[in-house]
Amino acid sequence: xxxxxxxxxxxxxxxxxxxxxxxxxxxxxxxxxxxxxxxxxxxxxxxxxxxxxxxxxxxxxxxxxxxxxxxxxxxxxxxxxxxxxxxxxxxxxxxxxxxxxxxxxxxxxxxxxxxxxxxxxxxxxxxxxxxxxxxxxxxxxxxxxxxxxxxxxxxx
Numbered sequence: 001x002x003x004x005x006x007x008x009x010x011x012x013x014x015x016x017x018x019x020x021x022x023x024x025x026x027x028x029x030x031x032x033x034x035x036x037x038x039x040x041x042x043x044x045x046x047x048x049x050x051x052x053x054x055x056x057x058x059x060x061x062x063x064x065x066x067x068x069x070x071x072x073x074x075x076x077x078x079x080x081x082x083x084x085x086x087x088x089x090x091x092x093x094x095x096x097x098x099x100x101x102x103x104x105x106x107x108x109x110x111x112x113x114x115x116x117x118x119x120x121x122x123x124x125x126x127x128x129x130x131x132x133x134x135x136x137x138x139x140x141x142x143x144x145x146x147x148x149x150x151x152x153x154x155x156x
C-alpha cells in the first residue's frame with residue numbers, strides 16, 4: 001500500500017471525525033449543555049471511533065492481498081486521524097467563538113482546566129493535543145492487537 005493510500009485513509013477518517021464532533025458540538029449547544037466540561041469532552045469518542053474504522057479499512061485492504069497489516073502505517077493513521085480531526089474541530093470552535101457566539105469564548109477561557117485562566121488559543125491548542133493523543137493511543141492499542149511479529153500464534 002502506497003503512502004498516499006495511508007494518507008488518504010487518515011484524511012478521510014480525520015475529516016469524518018471532525019464532522020461528527022462539529023455535529024455533536026451543535027447538538028450540545030442546542031440542548032444547552034455547552035458549558036459542561038464533561039459533555040464537551042465526550043466529543044473525543046468520535047476520534048476513537050474514526051481511528052477504529054480507519055485501521056479496520058487498512059487491515060481489510062491488506063487482508064484482501066493476503067498480507068500482514070504493517071505496524072507503523074497503522075500508528076500513522078491513528079495519529080493523522082486524531083490530529084486532523086481535532087485541528088478541524090478546534091478551528092470550527094474558534095470561528096464559532098469569534099463570529100457566531102463571542103460569549104462562548106469567555107466560557108472557554110474561564111474553564112479551570114489547569115488551575116489558571118487560559119487564552120482561547122491555548123484552550124484550543126489543548127483540544128488539538130488531546131485529540132492527537134486519543135488518536136495516537138487508539139492506533140497504538142489497535143496495532144498491538146494486530147501485530148503478529150512475535151512469531152506464529154498457537155491456536156487451541
